[in-house]
Amino acid sequence: MDDIFLIDTGAKKTYSYQSLLKDIGAVKEIPAFLRADNLYTFYCTLLASILHNVSIEVLDADLSLDELHRIEINDEMLSKRQEVPAIENITLDVLVQNLLENDTWTLTLYTSGTTGRPKKVYHTLKTLTRTVKRSPKLANKVWALAYNPTHYAGLQVFFQALCNLNPVVYVFGQPVHHVPEFLREHRVTNLSATPSYYKMFLPLADVNETMERLTFGGEQMDETLLPDVKRVFPNAEIRNIYASTEAGALFTSDGNEFSIPLKLKDKIRILNTGELLIHASLLGGGVPLQDGEWFSTGDLVESVGENRFCFISRKTEMINVGGYKVNPNEVEAVIRQVDGVADVLVSGKENRLLGHVLLAHVVKQRVAIEDVVLKEKILKHLAESLQSWKCPRVIYFVDHLELSRTGKKVRPQ
Numbered sequence: 291m292d293d294i295f296l297i298d299t300g301a302k303k304t305y306s307y308q309s310l311l312k313d314i315g316a317v318k319e320i321p322a323f324l325r326a327d328n329l330y331t332f333y334c335t336l337l338a339s340i341l342h343n344v345s346i347e348v349l350d351a352d353l354s355l356d357e358l359h360r361i362e363i364n365d366e367m368l369s370k371r372q373e374v375p376a377i378e379n380i381t382l383d384v385l386v387q388n389l390l391e392n393d394t395w396t397l398t399l400y401t402s403g404t405t406g407r408p409k410k411v412y413h414t415l416k417t418l419t420r421t422v423k424r425s426p427k428l429a430n431k432v433w434a435l436a437y438n439p440t441h442y443a444g445l446q447v448f449f450q451a452l453c454n455l456n457p458v459v460y461v462f463g464q465p466v467h468h469v470p471e472f473l474r475e476h477r478v479t480n481l482s483a484t485p486s487y488y489k490m491f492l493p494l495a496d497v498n499e500t501m502e503r504l505t506f507g508g509e510q511m512d513e514t515l516l517p518d519v520k521r522v523f524p525n526a527e528i529r530n531i532y533a534s535t536e537a538g539a540l541f542t543s544d545g546n547e548f549s550i551p552l553k554l555k556d557k558i559r560i561l562n563t564g565e566l567l568i569h570a571s572l573l574g575g576g577v578p579l580q581d582g583e584w585f586s587t588g589d590l591v592e593s594v595g596e597n598r599f600c601f602i603s604r605k606t607e608m609i610n611v612g613g614y615k616v617n618p619n620e621v622e623a624v625i626r627q628v629d630g631v632a633d634v635l636v637s638g639k640e641n642r643l644l645g646h647v648l649l650a651h652v653v654k655q656r657v658a659i660e661d662v663v664l665k666e667k668i669l670k671h672l673a674e675s676l677q678s679w680k681c682p683r684v685i686y687f688v689d690h691l692e693l694s695r696t697g698k699k700v701r702p703q
Contacts, residue, residue, distance in 0.1 A: 470495035
């Protein structure tokens with residue numbers, strides 16, 4: 291894998307670091323808005339913008355014109371380009387040094403909430419690379435990119451790999467039945483993805499002893515996944531990450547409980563309502579604040595000890611059932627305990643009497659079990675485990691759950 295920069299599994303192309311340096315230097319213009327229609331070209335242009343200190347905005351490749359217009363980006367804005375001179379004799383040392391020392395270049399992202407209008411958040415290289423580690427011990431790592439490359443998590447994986455001159459194996463958007471093959475073929479050592487992504491490919495994977503580190507992010511970690519994770523990746527360290535587009539990665543743990551580092555103790559607040567607040571000094575730019583200093587994350591957490599918390603739910607996910615607030619993540623965790631259930635999504639359907647009734651969309655494991663039998667098992671387990679108002683009234687069986695551009699489950703609102 292020496293000198294390999296990128297393996298694009300979808301395009302079936304491999305690019306070297308030497309070709310990257312040459313093609314960065316040949317970039318003649320930098321668009322105001324950068325899309326990842328071609329991943330290699332996206333990275334060349336992104337890195338050229340840093341070397342030329344031209345700030346840019348990044349957009350998902352699959353955004354439609356209607357979606358772009360809704361966030362007030364028109365055709366004229368998309369066509370804007372800034373001409374730049376060619377750069378000769380770029381070295382990898384110079385490139386990495388720019389990544390770590392440039393403090394004026396900015397990258398604008400769009401928040402990826404499942405509801406509401408996306409908002410701009412801009413980051414410097416300092417906030418984008420805050421958690422990047424450089425070490426000779428990391429020289430031989432191989433990263434799989436399973437996140438959208440234009441989102442914060444995808445950019446973080448990219449910069450971590452680049453700063454250590456590691457290869458990146460691009461698997462985002464590829465059919466999940468090919469993912470285990472890609473990981474094995476390219477001897478991937480590091481993989482970061484949402485719990486939903488792991489759930490899709492783990493049942494299809496054989497034991498892989500090459501993987502060294504797995505990280506979970508973007509959703510609440512499903513601890514029922516861990517037996518399958520450890521079966522497939524017996525040598526891998528497992529970490530759970532709390533992160534957001536606005537603040538980046540802040541906390542890590544080996545489960546669902548996060549510790550607040552002492553250096554962040556005065557920059558994190560948990561309100562009486564359970565909502566987590568983050569101080570402005572930890573954020574990218576353009577983030578709306580409370581009292582001029584604090585960002586409301588919209589995440590509900592529970593204190594579980596001094597400077598420790600566990601994630602409960604998004605505020606917007608809580609469902610009103612007859613005046614009670616139901617956390618769908620809690621209900622899903624109970625349903626996943628039933629043998630025969632591979633995954634589940636709980637949502638609310640409007641009801642004139644109760645406000646909402648709960649629906650469960652269940653994906654079955656690959657076992658021969660009739661729907662009616664599994665439904666009875668689920669209802670019995672729910673009745674034994676939860677209060678009645680937390681139990682779904684209707685259970686549907688589906689082939690798969692819809693995922694957003696960020697790889698998270700899409701919960702109907």
